[in-house]
Amino acid sequence: MANRSRKTTRSGRRSTRASLHQPRPSIWESIQGANQRAQQRANQRAWRRQGLTSVKAAIADTNTLDVYELPTAQLILRSLLAFLLLVPSAISTLALFTITEHTGDSHFWTNIAQSRPFLFFAVGSFLMTGWFYSRLFSQFFLYLYVLGHELTHVIFICICGGRVSGFNVTLDGGYVMTNKSNVLIALSPYFVPFWSFVVLAISSLLKLFWDIPYHDYALYLAIGATWTFHLAYTIWMIPRDQPDLKENGTFFSIVIIYLANVLLLATMLCLVPGGLNFKSYAVHWVSLFSHFMEFSEVLIQKASLTAQKLKL
Numbered sequence: 001m002a003n004r005s006r007k008t009t010r011s012g013r014r015s016t017r018a019s020l021h022q023p024r025p026s027i028w029e030s031i032q033g034a035n036q037r038a039q040q041r042a043n044q045r046a047w048r049r050q051g052l053t054s055v056k057a058a059i060a061d062t063n064t065l066d067v068y069e070l071p072t073a074q075l076i077l078r079s080l081l082a083f084l085l086l087v088p089s090a091i092s093t094l095a096l097f098t099i100t101e102h103t104g105d106s107h108f109w110t111n112i113a114q115s116r117p118f119l120f121f122a123v124g125s126f127l128m129t130g131w132f133y134s135r136l137f138s139q140f141f142l143y144l145y146v147l148g149h150e151l152t153h154v155i156f157i158c159i160c161g162g163r164v165s166g167f168n169v170t171l172d173g174g175y176v177m178t179n180k181s182n183v184l185i186a187l188s189p190y191f192v193p194f195w196s197f198v199v200l201a202i203s204s205l206l207k208l209f210w211d212i213p214y215h216d217y218a219l220y221l222a223i224g225a226t227w228t229f230h231l232a233y234t235i236w237m238i239p240r241d242q243p244d245l246k247e248n249g250t251f252f253s254i255v256i257i258y259l260a261n262v263l264l265l266a267t268m269l270c271l272v273p274g275g276l277n278f279k280s281y282a283v284h285w286v287s288l289f290s291h292f293m294e295f296s297e298v299l300i301q302k303a304s305l306t307a308q309k310l311k312l
Contacts, residue, residue, distance in 0.1 A: 078252035089259040091292065095285045096266055099276070117220045117272050124224025132232045143169070145233045148194035150176050156188040186244045187253055190237075191260035193230035196223050220272075227268070231261070 097109065112118045131141075147169045153176045154164055162180030178185075199222045206212060238245070238254065245253035269276035 075249050078249040082249070082252040082255040085255045085259060087292065088289075089255060089262065091285060091288045092259060092262045092266065095281060095288055096262065096269075098288075099281060099284045112269070112272070112276070115272075116217065120217045120220035121224035121272075124221035124226075125228040128225040128228040129232065132229075141229070144195065145229070148230075149189040152189040152192050152194045153178075153185060156185045156192075160185055181247070183248050183253075183256065186247050187256055187260075190234050190244075190253075190257040191264060193227045193264075195226040195229060199223060199226050223268075234261075 131137075150167065150169055154167060157164055157176070157178045157180060160180060160182060162178050162185070164176060164178050166175070166177030168175055199219070203215070203219045203222075207215065212218075234257070238257070247253075248256075266276065266281055270278045270281065
């Protein structure tokens with residue numbers, strides 16, 4: 001079975017204004033850059049001759065290699081499927097912001113915003129957002145993100161029955177060598193907050209041995225910070241010409257990522273004490289979908305009547 005290389009690379013992004021203040025690369029640096037690009041293309045050709053495939057997730061703005069593009073027929077089919085998935089994506093989002101408590105007419109967000117778990121979650125999210133825009137210790141956090149990105153690939157490769165034959169992470173990027181790739185493996189790092197699950201696992205382990213004061217509040221704050229870290233870097237990475245997205249069609253991948261993140265947020269809110277009730281959310285979701293189907297049926301009937309009148 002052909003091996004596949006899943007790789008994350010890092011490249012600095014410069015604005016036009018900033019580049020004016022940067023020294024131009026020397027002749028030697030230009031030659032080195034050209035040599036690296038030529039070697040990369042040669043490696044890609046050699047891998048293809050051996051039946052291997054390289055699958056990357058790049059942090060650079062552009063990707064000179066086009067081997068990740070889907071065939072036209074598959075791209076069209078996945079784009080059509082993505083259009084269909086826009087409906088559950090919109091309904092899932094709308095359900096979160098319009099749900100009311102089953103005991104009255106109060107909005108869910110009004111109730112949860114007054115709870116302490118949400119307050120600490122919001123504080124953690126706010127602090128991480130401030131850090132992200134300040135760019136403090138950006139290299140360290142970028143390394144953590146790349147590490148979490150690749151480890152998420154590894155976990156889902158194992159879940160899907162694949163084999164990991166190589167793994168490496170550095171400040172310049174990382175890669176995972178595997179014999180299997182699919183939609184779940186390729187897109188999982190964009191909707192699975194790896195470090196949030198690490199924090200949750202550590203918290204559960206600590207609870208087994210020690211009774212720490214305000215442990216739950218610290219957990220909510222840490223989950224808010226790590227989930228925002230995941231979300232901020234996901235939004236930051238997607239516009240940067242991701243081969244992970246091209247592998248399955250960019251439009252299709254973005255819709256899947258959005259829908260998965262919304263459902264993940266709903267799941268997180270269901271797990272918070274006093275938070276969202278899963279049954280209430282599911283019932284509300286089905287109700288909204290039923291209204292959508294009724295509305296669509298009315299539109300189809302009107303369109304049919306209009307077409308008949310035009311024929312007459």
